[in-house]
Amino acid sequence: MCAMGDTANLTDITGEWVFGPENKRNPHPVYHRIRAAAPIWKFDDFDDYLLTRWEDCQEVLRDPRWSSDPSHAPMPEDDFRAAFEGAGVRTLLFMDPPDHTRVRRLVSKAFTPRTVEKLRDHVGEICDSLLADLKGDEPFEVMSGLAYPLPVIVICELLGVPVEDRHQMEGWSSDASRLLDFSMIDEETAMKGMVAAMQFINYFNGLFEARRSEPQDDLLTELIKAEEEGDKLSEEELRSIVLLLFVAGHETTMNLIGNGVYLLLTNREYVMPMFTEPLGWLMLGGAAFWLGVGVFWMSRLVKVEV
Ligand code: HEM
Numbered sequence: 001m002c003a004m005g006d007t008a009n010l011t012d013i014t015g016e017w018v019f020g021p022e023n024k025r026n027p028h029p030v031y032h033r034i035r036a037a038a039p040i041w042k043f044d045d046f047d048d049y050l051l052t053r054w055e056d057c058q059e060v061l062r063d064p065r066w067s068s069d070p071s072h073a074p075m076p077e078d079d080f081r082a083a084f085e086g087a088g089v090r091t092l093l094f095m096d097p098p099d100h101t102r103v104r105r106l107v108s109k110a111f112t113p114r115t116v117e118k119l120r121d122h123v124g125e126i127c128d129s130l131l132a133d134l135k136g137d138e139p140f141e142v143m144s145g146l147a148y149p150l151p152v153i154v155i156c157e158l159l160g161v162p163v164e165d166r167h168q169m170e171g172w173s174s175d176a177s178r179l180l181d182f183s184m185i186d187e188e189t190a191m192k193g194m195v196a197a198m199q200f201i202n203y204f205n206g207l208f209e210a211r212r213s214e215p216q217d218d219l220l221t222e223l224i225k226a227e228e229e230g231d232k233l234s235e236e237e238l239r240s241i242v243l244l245l246f247v248a249g250h251e252t253t254m255n256l257i258g259n260g261v262y263l264l265l266t267n268r269e270y271v272m273p274m275f276t277e278p279l280g281w282l283m284l285g286g287a288a289f290w291l292g293v294g295v296f297w298m299s300r301l302v303k304v305e306v
Pocket of ligand 1: 068
């Protein structure tokens, strides 16, 4: 792959800055600039290309020559992150077929559209109870009062985590979710994330035992039971999928709610009319999704020369 376009006026933009915290606050102007000048662009300071066009991204994401598996780019031994590799957590996010296909098929047996649909009304009730303290013009902390606890409560209920254990999950989930930025974090953050992931895993090992001896009507029991043609999820796969459900489902939804509310409050003139349009809610959801989920890039590694 080679860089495409006029990179001369992009010399002030480094990879470190693009993937760093400052740009994360609002990455769209920079993406727009890069797309206009060089839609396929190679960073000077990183050995990475940035693709900014929908078609190019689609092509790479669908092409099996590109991989989600970080083992295709092993860390140098003197990089602190090398110490965390092979820590016994291998999530769907970092797998390629055929492993991905196999695990995904087993998980889909337990995590069905029906499982999610069953939650619909109850999610509304949880929202109502979290918003019960919202009064008139009094300030309300959206992040700690709604965006942060809502996904954790829903995922806990879905999996069958006892109510009294939920508060532990919140801290573990947000610390462990920093590991999703693995290539960009410092040693202290990585260590904190790994400790949280291990505490999480220890906790769930206990819960797996409990569900094996006494099955319940929850996703954890379904994941343990999930079987196809004699194939089951291994212990490592079970742990990894539960960790992923928390980390992927928590951080993303929290950002969507927080940034969605911000969008609503800062763009009233565009947003308010949407409430009265027939498809307004859908448009609002779409706008909040694209502007506010906090997933600003997806990475793939090349397995063979392309
Ligand atoms: C606004 C909400 C969400 C956004 C923006 C989002 C975004 C993403 C993205 C971009 C990926 C693909 C990553 C890649 O292939 O490199 C992904 C995968 C995944 N997400 Fe989400 N997600 C959201 C909510 C959730 C929720 C609520 C859950 C579960 C409770 C979840 C579970 C997963 C899982 C299990 C995968 C891996 C799927 C696979 O590889 O087959 N996500 N998500």
